[in-house]
Amino acid sequence: MRIAKTESRFRDANERIAESAHEVGLPQAELVCECADPECGHRIEVSLDDYERARSDGALFVVAPEHHVPEHEEVVESRPGYRIVEKLRAVGAAARRLNPRRAR
Numbered sequence: 212m213r214i215a216k217t218e219s220r221f222r223d224a225n226e227r228i229a230e231s232a233h234e235v236g237l238p239q240a241e242l243v244c245e246c247a248d249p250e251c252g253h254r255i256e257v258s259l260d261d262y263e264r265a266r267s268d269g270a271l272f273v274v275a276p277e278h279h280v281p282e283h284e285e286v287v288e289s290r291p292g293y294r295i296v297e298k299l300r301a302v303g304a305a306a307r308r309l310n311p312r313r314a315r
Contacts, residue, residue, distance in 0.1 A: 218272055218298070219309040221245040225273070229262050244293075246278035253278065255293040264288075265295045269310025270303035272296055 225242045232240035242262065244253040253275045265271040272284075273293050279286055283302045288295040298306045 217247055217249045218245050219306060221251075222272060222310075225262070226266075229259060233259055242273060244275045244278055245272035246274045247280055247283065248278065251275075251278065257293055258290075261288070261290060261293075261295065268297070269307035270298045272298065272306070 221243050222245050225240075225245065228242055229240050237259070239256055239258045240262070241254050242257050244251050244255055246253075255273060255275050257273050262273065265273050271287065272295070274296055276289075276292070276294055279294055279296055283300075284296040284298050286294045287297050297303065
């Protein structure tokens with residue numbers, strides 16, 4: 212699934228950004244939108260607590276509000292400046308398989 216692979220690449224970058232922010236004690240980080248658009252470079256300020264909640268399930272991603280794709284995902288949490296979305300059906304299954312935390 213191209214969508215899951217694209218979003219997973221953004222998620223992988225955000226893993227490193229969030230880890231660095233956590234190491235220096237920041238409560239939030241400026242992350243890359245994890246939407247399906249491979250050209251997206253939108254930055255979103257996300258609380259590290261919300262980010263960790265999103266990482267609890269490989270099918271959850273953080274996206275800019277206007278980047279939600281209803282035919283492939285459902286908004287599960289809405290925050291000022293970003294949404295946490297759950298990928299649905301085959302896209303969600305592929306995203307769970309690509310989850311970098313799956314092996315932990």
